Amino acid sequence: MTHQSPTGGLEFAAPAAATDSGAIRVLLADDQSLIRAGLRALISAEPGMEVVAEAGNGDAAVRIASEAHPDVILMDIRMPGVDGLEATRRIGADPRLQTVHVIILTTFEEDDYVFEAIRGGAAGFLVKDTEPAELLRAIRTVVAGESLLSPGATRSLVEAFAAHSKPSAMSPALDALTERERQVVALVAAGRTNQEIATDLFISPATTKTHVSRAMIKLGARDRAQLVVFAYESGLVRPGWTP
Structure with a gap:
């Protein structure tokens, strides 16, 4: 089921019913429906993972996170209204969402935003042209409690x-x-x-x-x-x- 914003655009997709499969539950937060569709197809085809909801802006991402408690949120930074940076801050500040891991999807040109997102509670980031296998590995990595930086970028990002x-x-x-x-x-x-x-x-x-x-x-x-x-x-x- 989807909810529509006052302007007619997709605001968010209602959380899927909870399952007992033990699968890693993922929320997709991106204002581009094509990107969400691609991510959904990739993740849904991976054993042990499921997409439980989608959000087209940061406000919806925060609201759905509070309702669905996903294991991982793939969060775009640049979204209309409440952006991914502010959404990450709100999620990181909510003690009820301590087990929710946020992965920022971005480009290297947005490093300043990435730093602020990590301060706000993000587990790390991936560039949007990351290979599919690496994205799936990243989801498992943050669920295991590890921080996440794009392959080969750890040293430069820390510096x-x-x-x-x-x-x-x-x-x-x-x-x-x-x-x-x-x-x-x-x-x-x-x-x-x-x-x-x-x-x-x-x-x-x-x-x-x-x-x-x-x-x-x-x-x-x-x-x-x-x-x-x-x-x-x-x-x-x-x-x-x-x-």
Whole structure:
């Protein structure tokens, strides 16, 4: 069932009925119906995934997220009315939606918006010309609690994020972390995977994952992307820092 906006355009598609399949539930938020149709076809054909709703603007995306509680939202930044950036902020600020992961769909020319979206709670971003297999992998990645940056762009995005971050005094919030947890968070901010962190610190991947999880809990971070934000804005990591 679809709802129409006062202007006659598609406002949103009502959430699909909940299933017991355990499938990853995805909400599509884009003002272009052709893009939504392509994404729906791709995701619906993937075992273990389903599209539960569509939104043509940010306001509808927030409303449907509150009603349907999807696992993942594929969110375009540039939409009429409430854009994807503001929608992401609203979703990130809602404690009832802590388990909803937002993936921003954008282009590299919109990096400034991406930084703000990550601050607002997005798990990461993908460029719109991402290969279908990579998009599906990305959905599974954020559901598993990992942050998401387009392939090959992790290092450049982290450096750019550092350049956009304002200098900050060391945050008192750092006192909640152990010395090892600080080391791990700093390496997360440098774009290291759990396996790479384990190698750097001579610990097991399982121990690394435990440190990451504990740091997220202590800092109230939704995912690894939020740890990157914290690391730079707290002063734990400074622009130009390399591990």
